[in-house]
Amino acid sequence: MINITLLGSTGSIGTSTLDVIRRHPDRFRLFALAANSSIDSIHAQVLEFRPVYAVLVDATAAATLRSRLASSGVETEVLDGEAALETVVSHPDVDAVMAAIVGAAGLRSAWAAAAAGKRVMLANKESLVVAGKLFMDAVAASGAVLLPVDSEHNAVFQCLPAHGRQGVRRILLTASGGPFRTHAIEQLSDITPEQACAHPNWEMGPKISVDSATMMNKGLEVIEAHWLFDAAPDDIQVVVHPQSIIHSMVEYIDGSVLAQMGNPDMRTPIAYALDWPNRIESGVEPLDLFTIGRLDFEAPDPARFPCLGHAYTAIRSGGTAPAILNAANEVAVQAFLDRRIPFLAIPELIGRCMERVESEQPESIDHLLDVDRRARAESEQIIPELV
Numbered sequence: 001m002i003n004i005t006l007l008g009s010t011g012s013i014g015t016s017t018l019d020v021i022r023r024h025p026d027r028f029r030l031f032a033l034a035a036n037s038s039i040d041s042i043h044a045q046v047l048e049f050r051p052v053y054a055v056l057v058d059a060t061a062a063a064t065l066r067s068r069l070a071s072s073g074v075e076t077e078v079l080d081g082e083a084a085l086e087t088v089v090s091h092p093d094v095d096a097v098m099a100a101i102v103g104a105a106g107l108r109s110a111w112a113a114a115a116a117g118k119r120v121m122l123a124n125k126e127s128l129v130v131a132g133k134l135f136m137d138a139v140a141a142s143g144a145v146l147l148p149v150d151s152e153h154n155a156v157f158q159c160l161p162a163h164g165r166q167g168v169r170r171i172l173l174t175a176s177g178g179p180f181r182t183h184a185i186e187q188l189s190d191i192t193p194e195q196a197c198a199h200p201n202w203e204m205g206p207k208i209s210v211d212s213a214t215m216m217n218k219g220l221e222v223i224e225a226h227w228l229f230d231a232a233p234d235d236i237q238v239v240v241h242p243q244s245i246i247h248s249m250v251e252y253i254d255g256s257v258l259a260q261m262g263n264p265d266m267r268t269p270i271a272y273a274l275d276w277p278n279r280i281e282s283g284v285e286p287l288d289l290f291t292i293g294r295l296d297f298e299a300p301d302p303a304r305f306p307c308l309g310h311a312y313t314a315i316r317s318g319g320t321a322p323a324i325l326n327a328a329n330e331v332a333v334q335a336f337l338d339r340r341i342p343f344l345a346i347p348e349l350i351g352r353c354m355e356r357v358e359s360e361q362p363e364s365i366d367h368l369l370d371v372d373r374r375a376r377a378e379s380e381q382i383i384p385e386l387v
């Protein structure tokens, strides 16, 4: 039995994770579920999975959940506040943690799981973008096992040699190009949040859907790959592949290129991380190559997707530049979703914030979270300049 804490249980990755776990009741046991404030959703999850703990960061929501559970005779203990996330990841009974909170809000708990030496299934890419070196240091110091859940990184992980990096030349990260890959650039000025969130191949939460439309998602993933696989930015090539069937590739010095393929369904990388190195049923439909028919590839267009360039700039400058990039992006995406800024203002805001907030040497997680706060405040100052 593998005892699991699931952070972000009510989100897109969270519910897909529960869907895989539900198929293997004799292999996985849910120790704790955690979310921000979605009461109805977590209430139903607690009734089904009966975890030892349920965490709602929002105290009012947690109080409501507590009173609902009291009348149903369920023994799950309800905790609240951000510190409770760290309690449920580092508990001695926990074997593995699925880190699937969205944004830098997921950093402290993912880092705590790494520092506690757990098996960390990492969906929260922002943790590695903000705290790459410190995060990897924590993994190395504690002996934690870090398993990437992001589909591209999970694919690379499957295609790399089991031991070491001998013979690897480059990582080829595939990208769908999002919903606006073929739109005329002039049409992008009045894109709505609904259009940006309608991804052609994947169903995801709103933040990562907008990131896919701007291709900042791929930028964040280049930084994520840099830390996970110790690869120089120049050795990570983004390849636009509109069908999202090849989830990424590893190129070797002998000319071999290994690809991992499958239907675009996050339950495949989630299942691989849950029971690695074993393969288990995930519920994903088998790949039908005859229906797919063809696979296309193209180079990304830097004029259409300036966010990708911002991300390469941030990782090349190092220090806290990726944390600043990430904070500006989170503010910009939320402002776009709230209809406070237009779609094309997202890369503009990020570029201005990176110019105005100076990069520093990261010292600790607290320091990085302080940089995150300052870059968010600066981004809010920039918003009125862009409308």
Ligand code: NAD
Residues within 6 Å of the ligand: 007, 008, 009, 010, 011, 012, 013, 014, 034, 035, 036, 037, 038, 057, 099, 100, 101, 102, 103, 105, 123, 124, 125, 126, 149, 150, 151, 202, 203, 204, 205, 206, 207, 208, 266
């Ligand atoms: P989502 O918006 O669907 O869900 C987010 C989850 O995080 C919810 O359970 C929410 O309650 C919780 N949450 C949000 N803010 C929180 C806070 N301050 N404290 C505690 N919990 C909080 O997001 P998602 O699409 O599932 O993405 C989750 C993470 O996985 C992101 O980092 C994303 O980049 C990554 N990811 C997602 C996909 C995908 O297909 N959805 C693919 C690859 C990577």
Ligand code: MG
Residues within 6 Å of the ligand: 150, 151, 152, 221
């Ligand atoms: Mg991805």
